[in-house]
Amino acid sequence: xxDMTSNAFSDLEACYGQLISWCDLLEAxxxxxxxxxxxxxxxxxxxxxxxxxxxxxxxxxRLLCPGLGLIMNHEEFRDADxxxxxxxxxxxxxxxxxxxxxxSLQEGRCALxxxxxxYQLRSFFGSMRRHIRSEREIMGLIKKAMATAGSNPxxxxxxxxxx
Numbered sequence: 751x752x753d754m755t756s757n758a759f760s761d762l763e764a765c766y767g768q769l770i771s772w773c774d775l776l777e778a779x780x781x782x783x784x785x786x787x788x789x790x791x792x793x794x795x796x797x798x799x800x801x802x803x804x805x806x807x808x809x810x811x812r813l814l815c816p817g818l819g820l821i822m823n824h825e826e827f828r829d830a831d832x833x834x835x836x837x838x839x840x841x842x843x844x845x846x847x848x849x850x851x852x853x854s855l856q857e858g859r860c861a862l863x864x865x866x867x868x869y870q871l872r873s874f875f876g877s878m879r880r881h882i883r884s885e886r887e888i889m890g891l892i893k894k895a896m897a898t899a900g901s902n903p904x905x906x907x908x909x910x911x912x913x
Contacts, residue, residue, distance in 0.1 A: 758813050759889060765806035766882045772799060773875035776848070780871040784864040792856045796849045803845045807838045810885060817892035820899060841881060844874045 772795055779787055815834070818827045851867055854860040860867065 758809065759893070762806065762809040762813060762885075762889070765802060765809060766886065768802055769806065769878060769882060772802075773878050776871045776875045780868040780875075783868050787852070787855050789856055792852045796852050796856070799849055800842070800845050803842060807842070810834070810838070814885060814888055814892060817895070818888070820895035821888075821891045837881060841878065844877065848874045 775791060775795065779791075815831055818830055822830060847870065851860060851862060851870055854862075855867065862870070
């Protein structure tokens with residue numbers, strides 16, 4: 751894991767912070783359905799959610815996936831990496847569904863019942879919060895393993911090669 755910096759972890763943490771904020775907004779929307787959904791709020795989420803999620807997934811791939819080798823054996827790494835990739839695909843599809851639903855609400859053409867919309871939003875933000883909590887735990891373990899392996903805390907470069 752060469753060239754891993756604390757800035758990169760900070761970038762991932764910033765993405766997670768924004769995603770959590772949007773989860774809070776989606777929860778508020780779900781709580782107050784069938785009220786009118788603010789168009790600016792919808793536009794912000796519909797324009798930014800999928801790209802933000804894609805950015806966080808790219809950062810996870812770049813930072814956390816290689817770091818799994820510091821905290822897992824080869825077989826555990828392979829299984830965990832496969833599960834995490836599948837999870838990211840599901841998250842991405844769910845985010846696209848949320849965006850489509852919000853767009854349809856904004857345009858007054860939503861075919862889903864209010865209960866279905868609320869369930870979809872809750873399913874997404876619940877899953878996203880669990881994903882972020884899990885990734886943050888992994889990030890903490892990787893940081894601890896890097897410190898133990900002799901990484902430089904300023905640059906984050908690991909002194910030994912990970913398997």
